[in-house]
Amino acid sequence: MAAGKRKAHNNVTEYAWDSRDEYFDVKAVKLDDQYLAEQKKALVSNLFHGVSIHINGYTNPSAEVLKQLIMIHGGNFQQYYSKSRVTHIIASNLPDVKIKDLKKEIVVKPSWIVDSIQNGKILPIYNYLLVDGRSASQTKIQFTEANSSGKNKNNNTNCNSSCSNNSTTVKSQNIKTDSPKAKEKFPPGIANTADPEFVSQFYSRSRLHYLATWKSEWKNYASTLDRNIDLDNRRDEIRQRIIDLKSSRSSTIKHENHEVTVKEEHLQSSADQAIIESPNSQNTGRKNLFNRVVMHLDMDSFFVSVAIRDRADLRGLPVAVTHSKGKIKPANLQNADKLQEKAEFIQEMAHWEDYHSKDKVKAEKASHDSPSKSNKINNNFISANDKESVEQFSTSEIASCNYVARRYGLHNGMFMGRALQLCPHLRVVPYEFDKYKEVSKLLYNTLASYTFEIMAISCDEAYIDVTDILQDDYTIQDLASSIRHDIESKTGCTCSAGIGPNLLIARMATRIAKPNGQHYVDPANVLTFVANQSLKDLPGVGYRLHRKLKDLNVETCQDLRKISLPVLQKDFGTKTGLMLYQYCRGIDERPVQVDHERKSVSAEINYGIRFAESKDVEVFVKNLSVEVVKRLKEASVKGKSITLKMKHRSPDASIKPWKYLGHGKCDNYAKSTTLTRPTCDSDIISKECMKLFYSFASINVQDVRGMGIQIQRLSPIDEDVKGSQGLLNFIKSVPQVEENVKAHEQIEPSDQIEVIHDQSIPTTSIVKQEEITDSNRHIEAQNDESFDLPSPSQLDHSVLDALPKEMRLKIEQKYAKMSSEAQIKVEPSTSATIDTNSSIDPINLGAIADVYRHINYNEEIPRKNVKQRKKPKRNIKNKFRRNKSDQSIPKENKEDKLDRDIIVLDSTERKPKILPDQTNVIEPEFCGATEINEVKKIMAEWVDACLDVGPTETDIEYLMSYVERCISSKNLENVWLLCKLLKRKTVAHAAWYQIFTSILDRIQDIVSSQYDGSRLKLSIL
DNA sequence: ATCCTCCCCTAC
């Protein structure tokens, strides 16, 4: 079904307007992205041929409408400003023109476009020059009017809200200027993502990009520090600094220390002494891996602090850093009356609200503080279905907000629109990336003046191992105060420090300490300290993990401690289970990792990506490749493995995402190639990426919402070309080396070849071509906003009762024996857990010897991009009979048999099953298999065979009937295992997205009906 | 067992 949708989607390009009338009918309803694909085929005139506009700020008619108008009249629209490509800048409001360069350019009022169309010719612009911003208020009013009056019912398959009266009028004019042959030569570019400026412009504004870049830089910096230094010298210096500081503000420092510390770990002096013992052992020369003292430092509301340090007027006010100015209504959601879009939007907000439920509490608290706002604040956004609340919503994200703002429930990453609801008086300051970097540098320099044992975490945050710089004559608190003081005096911004015996405790202590404080946790108090922490405050416990834990009825670290290590590892995996087990006890064995070697370099953009045709993609990929190569060179590496990542609008997502120019709900695709030799040549990379791109199945370029290029298997670039003999010979004689050589196995010559390319062979050379191989290709797709598995649901205790006694016995045995298997949990209200694996022992079931599997094959449907599965064309139409006892069937054979599609059980030929001796339950059969591993194998093959196109109804029904029989025979374990398999196999495949969900739903229904309303615990899958 | 591949998840 989903396959059908996808297919239909691909047919968009075939959709053409049969008559002008039809076109204008549609046009009259609304111009919108949704119909862009069709409209672009319906070029109305060539009036604006050679005209390329960029729209800046709010306009009337809206940017959307102008875009449509210009394009259907043969002009071009540039989403992003570029001097070379833009002929006219359109704006209604000069103050809205933010880009400095724009001020020097010609800025024209939107009415120039409208009037020109009405007159059927391009009017001179001098009457339309935007001289000042006087039209601002007018614009706003008309804008609102146009939108409210032009409301239309708009769903996904229909046009959306109308454009202004003006443009309606214009349409009638359009007929005259209509040019019949225009279809073919419609100009490219819905929004020109392919513009060379786009990449750099995006990155110059992307805070997350800066964050990632700086992090990488500081990690690199820290690992280049020579840590073999004279420690005694260091200590002397530090001692002196501390003495100076103490004398300069003898009373203050104490006060500050206690302010935070007293809360919990009071026994400061004794604690310090206990700690300070460790440096003594350090002095013996060998590093004591235990009893380390770790300090975590983090700037307080970093971006805001930087902004505010010179702005005394903002102190004490709620302040946030964001792109949005926060005062103006964004157009996108105002126009968006589409129910679906709104639904997605609200759903997303619900997600946030859910995730940050703690903030809700804060928000309520804040509402008491500011009574006038309580109404707004208490108005839960989820219930704000009404247009008004959605309308004013800015989807700009807050990078950082200060602690005053946080009292209103704001947090980093929150949308501006939401923030304004919570805190209408929020003050907004713009980004100042240069300053952040500068402050960051001061921070790291300061840290390095104390120790080189620096583990860089981000531009505003690092751990330092202070064990070696502690002394008997000053305390850890003294040290922290000194460091913090230095940082503040150098940067003008405050920071906080957490100190503990390991990374975990130090990190969590910082949270307590914030803002502008420090907190020390003595090793002896670690258990108490951690016990009270909320689970999601554990680093590494994010949204998903937290939700899983909540489903297990675990709320606090104390709760978590009640779960045994084996059980945790069973549910979350070996490492994650261990992590949870240890973290909730305050144990963290991670070292302070200073050294660092990068393993991958990538560049991706998932914002503002809108392509009109594949040529745009090509140009963009080229630009992105250049960007990646730039980064490779900066890191002095080249790579052998290239991965192209792509986001593609999910079939069920609206064209226009709720976040302005965002990617919305997407299917993710990734495909990779391994080169024979490492490269850092952008031509090679982009060419290869385009190959990968074109090999994606079912792609509509207009639905591409994001692109990324990642380079892995890195090896260093040899700066100096070592002239060596046989280089060219090597090239010639070994052009097609085996493809799977690991990077580290690459020998010198390859490096040299690369360098020669870069320096002396400007364009694609033969050698370069040869670098590429087609090997090792694979395709995946993953769904972006991943499945929301059925709500926290678990088996009731009634399930336990319903189980055969044998099963229960087994359960207990299993528990005693092996606890490393999957399990089904029980409703939170009850405490029992059922080890599903113990219900039936697969090994016993595996004894089945001669059960036949009957498979009915459909005719083969061409499948693209099923990974690696080189299928012979062989088309098995007849029933195939496989003897199950023939375990030694070559795998290839099996694949052939299951090449595609329908697996139908011929029930009349079913042989009697062998009953497992533990149970008197009749084992359901799936394609002749009863033993779960066998069933899984078959299912896996089946799913693989139709990964891209999705399963057929018949197969789903067959699967369901099997599952139903499993449930009836109380074999929930198998059901669980199959769900797990299904999820893992299909999670990245769009064609399965809804099907998988509906299958789970159906399963839950069946379980629910047979187990008295209980549901399977599937969220842990 | 141990590796490798293809994801998801987390953090800033």
Added chain:
DNA sequence: TAAGGTAGGGGAGGAT
């Protein structure tokens, strides 16, 4: 309007 990047940990399963 708005700029939803990026590196690394880790799980699951299959290959070796």
